[in-house]
Amino acid sequence: MHHALTRALAAGMLALAAGGASAADKIKVGFMLPYSGTYAALGAAIENGFKLYVAEQGGKLGGREIEYFKVDDESNPAKASENANRLIKRDQVDVLIGTVHSGVAMALAKAAKGSDTTLIVTNAGADAITGPMCGPGIFRTSFSNWQPGYAMGPVAAAKGHKTAVTITWKYAAGEEQIGGFREGFEKAGGKVVKELTLPFPNVEFQSLLTEIAALKPDMVFAFFAGGGAVKFVQDYHASGLQKSIPLYGTGFLTDGTLPAQGEAAQGLLTTLHYADGLDTPRDNAFRADYRKAYNMQPDVYAVQGYDAAQLMQVGLQAVQGDIANKTAFRDAMRGATIDSPRGKFTLSPSGNPVQDLYLRQVAGQENKVVDVAVRQLADPARGCKL
Ligand code: PHB
Numbered sequence: 496m497h498h499a500l501t502r503a504l505a506a507g508m509l510a511l512a513a514g515g516a517s518a519a520d521k522i523k524v525g526f527m528l529p530y531s532g533t534y535a536a537l538g539a540a541i542e543n544g545f546k547l548y549v550a551e552q553g554g555k556l557g558g559r560e561i562e563y564f565k566v567d568d569e570s571n572p573a574k575a576s577e578n579a580n581r582l583i584k585r586d587q588v589d590v591l592i593g594t595v596h597s598g599v600a601m602a603l604a605k606a607a608k609g610s611d612t613t614l615i616v617t618n619a620g621a622d623a624i625t626g627p628m629c630g631p632g633i634f635r636t637s638f639s640n641w642q643p644g645y646a647m648g649p650v651a652a653a654k655g656h657k658t659a660v661t662i663t664w665k666y667a668a669g670e671e672q673i674g675g676f677r678e679g680f681e682k683a684g685g686k687v688v689k690e691l692t693l694p695f696p697n698v699e700f701q702s703l704l705t706e707i708a709a710l711k712p713d714m715v716f717a718f719f720a721g722g723g724a725v726k727f728v729q730d731y732h733a734s735g736l737q738k739s740i741p742l743y744g745t746g747f748l749t750d751g752t753l754p755a756q757g758e759a760a761q762g763l764l765t766t767l768h769y770a771d772g773l774d775t776p777r778d779n780a781f782r783a784d785y786r787k788a789y790n791m792q793p794d795v796y797a798v799q800g801y802d803a804a805q806l807m808q809v810g811l812q813a814v815q816g817d818i819a820n821k822t823a824f825r826d827a828m829r830g831a832t833i834d835s836p837r838g839k840f841t842l843s844p845s846g847n848p849v850q851d852l853y854l855r856q857v858a859g860q861e862n863k864v865v866d867v868a869v870r871q872l873a874d875p876a877r878g879c880k881l
Pocket residue numbers: 534595596597598618619620621640668719720721747
């Protein structure tokens with residue numbers, strides 16, 4: 496046998512015997528996402544987006560092939576630690592990708608930190624993840640709940656609205672998106688007069704809609720997403736309230752949901768870090784590729800998954816695929832500028848995107864960009880010591 500080859504094989508065997516990985520090994524990526532329940536479509540879009548970017552790179556990141564592991568987290572916080580440990584301990588993944596639900600994501604972040612596994616959060620906005628729970632191995636390619644809520648505040652006040660009632664599911668995402676809205680709206684002179692909630696993922700909205708009709712606020716601000724958002728927008732439309740009390744929300748209310756919402760969603764104004772009709776070369780290319788691969792329109796969730804793979808690529812290229820070089824891998828990711836379909840973004844020291852928040856309006860099956868509501872908005876990262 497050729498000497499060089501013998502030496503390479505011996506070195507590879509030594510590395511393996513020492514528990515180290517060699518360049519021939521695949522990088523293990525663990526998807527912890529909802530594949531069932533009200534957020535099932537969101538999990539699928541995130542996985543699709545991630546895999547699209549990897550496919551565009553010839554199936555490799557940083558020159559290494561990628562091997563996938565999957566767990567359906569069911570958006571169930573009670574099962575979250577156990578599910579995270581399936582990927583961390585059983586599958587021994589190098590990087591965790593997930594999830595959608597804020598409550599599940601906080602347990603995932605805790606498990607990731609406890610085992611020093613790198614985590615890229617691809618949706619869940621829990622403020623704590625890039626706040627008190629922030630860490631060198633924790634990244635987010637989506638948003639903090641505060642960001643899209645806050646962005647609607649000045650927009651609603653500029654429309655002349657003085658009073659608002661909010662409505663959402665009672666868990667971190669709802670409470671924090673409402674909290675962001677309240678902060679932005681009250682800073683601009685408005686007042687939130689009542690906060691209505693129901694348990695996740697319930698969709699019995701009737702008694703709350705009756706309460707809104709009695710309260711007669713200038714506007715309603717809502718956070719719902721996935722299957723629940725479809726039902727809420729339909730019920731709000733059917734109630735006839737829209738004419739006297741216009742509905743606003745974070746963009747999750749109408750993203751990935753328009754084919755099912757149809758007429759009920761037309762004209763709705765929302766704020767989000769992605770929109771249809773951006774018409775940039777980067778976004779147009781992404782959308783064409785996504786449609787070709789999956790035969791459907793991408794949404795914000797697909798973008799967040801795609802950008803998680805882009806972020807990993809930056810880290811892996813910096814270490815020539817040697818993911819065991821954790822510090823350099825993570826430092827490169829934290830310093831990255833991501834050329835996202837949404838527009839370029841950087842990460843704050845806490846690991847959360849600093850990004851434009853768009854005002855969008857539903858027209859047909861699109862959340863058409865109307866304006867930039869807040870340019871380059873950074874989460875305040877309250878409680879993060881990085
Ligand atoms: C969340 O739980 O953080 C969450 C879920 C669905 C969304 C947005 C945020 O669309």
